[in-house]
């Protein structure tokens with residue numbers, strides 16, 4: 001049966017082991033480990049300060065952990081992310097990865113037009129034809145529901161939700177293989193959030209995109225994530241299939257988290 | 265296709281002083297290809313719980329669950345995800361969808377996930393929605409605003425759009441009128457004839473009589489009050 005063949009063949013896209021980072025005496029994240037497979041969406045939930053952003057930053061090489069391994073399966077084989085040189089890491093960040101920051105200002109160039117923000121990523125991977133770049137930028141603005149008439153406006157003139165959508169367009173336009181998202185739908189109204197979820201699901205399905213998404217919204221992870229990881233005080237207290245963790249949580253903290261929302 | 269041996273389940277409610285709630289003890293049953301088995305028993309006896317353990321969103325405490333050869337109690341999330349993609353189907357009681365996604369897409373999605381082309385997927389979804397009497401003018405709308413019975417039929421269409429060899433059905437005919445109930449029973453009979461192993465919960469005795477080859481009373485697996 002096809003089941004066996006899909007499981008046997010490949011290697012994880014990302015292998016993480018014993019990842020630990022502290023800030024002086026304070027725990028950022030501690031002893032985190034997991035595998036992420038191609039086409040898989042991993043959700044990370046947990047209270048404020050539980051280490052979600054710290055973990056994501058360490059995974060993407062923005063921050064050096066104190067300990068641990070992060071192995072990414074590049075087109076030319078597995079590479080230890082933490083031992084990459086800075087130029088190598090930047091190249092990976094431009095081509096294979098995307099990082100959607102919790103605060104859109106951290107992921108956008110505020111002095112460059114909306115179209116320029118999207119086009120810049122395309123140029124970084126070698127696009128040169130101005131007309132095509134602009135056309136593609138305009139297409140992606142449409143996909144995240146930003147009026148294409150605003151392509152020449154700067155993000156500083158956008159609302160927080162629009163900035164976030166622009167950041168997402170800028171990140172996805174180059175067709176990355178792994179997307180890190182830190183609360184990507186936080187400041188968005190429900191309707192735009194739904195549109196984005198649908199867009200992401202489509203990309204995961206069509207392009208085999210893998211996603212690690214940090215969010216506090218259990219309804220979002222329910223609809224988007226295959227697997228879920230629950231963090232508390234820097235540690236993973238529970239991980240498993242998303243609907244299993246939400247419907248039959250084992251850890252006291254997860255039970256509290258799930259029982260505190262009305263219905264997911 | 266479904267083999268269950270000595271399956272036990274208890275919930276530990278940490279938010280309620282660590283109360284342990286045993287809900288199932290040494291449940292055993294099997295379902296062969298082409299067979300439909302009905303779970304019966306009073307409300308709260310554990311029918312849905314048993315079904316959810318097979319689907320994998322409830323963890324088994326003890327015992328074995330095999331579905332299409334996979335040892336579910338010991339399987340990795342990735343293996344269960346693969347099993348759910350095309351082999352194990354589940355029609356739950358409520359529809360959960362991304363808001364704003366059109367009904368036709370909601371129903372076609374399981375096929376798209378299997379790599380079937382959008383044209384073929386949508387054509388199959390449309391045929392099934394038509395058969396389940398969902399008016400065509402609703403296909404381009406999200407099912408989130410549909411009536412209970414319409415949502416249930418969308419959920420059924422989504423569950424039947426790909427012929428899964430193993431199917432779990434939790435009260436698929438609960439809020440349907442006689443005409444639509446007959447359509448759903450017909451879909452079940454057709455899946456059975458095609459060789460699917462089906463485990464179902466049907467409150468309506470007529471429905472059970474029409475589609476089930478036999479029933480299993482889960483009350484026998486309900487732990488006696490200590």
Ligand SMILES: Nc1ncnc2c1ncn2[C@@H]1O[C@H](COP(=O)(O)OP(=O)(O)OP(=O)(O)O)[C@@H](O)[C@H]1O
Nearest residue numbers: 023026027028046047048049050051052053054055
């Ligand atoms: N640059 C820093 N210097 C010192 N401590 C930090 C720093 N960044 C984070 N921390 C601490 O590390 C812990 C984890 O923070 P982190 O930002 O990863 O949490 P989070 O789960 O992303 O929270 P939120 O949901 O609020 O975004 C917190 O106790 C935080 O105060």
Ligand SMILES: Nc1ncnc2c1ncn2[C@@H]1O[C@H](COP(=O)(O)OP(=O)(O)OP(=O)(O)O)[C@@H](O)[C@H]1O
Nearest residue numbers: 247248275285287306307308309310311312313314
């Ligand atoms: N996630 C859960 N956490 C705690 N207890 C649960 C959970 N799910 C089910 N139970 C308990 O397990 C028992 C069996 O419930 P279940 O839903 O399986 O019954 P059922 O036979 O399907 O009933 P009905 O016919 O009313 O649908 C009940 O006592 C229920 O309260």
Ligand SMILES: [Mg+2]
Nearest residue numbers: 052053054102
């Ligand atoms: Mg954070």
Ligand SMILES: [Mg+2]
Nearest residue numbers: 311312313465
């Ligand atoms: Mg039930």
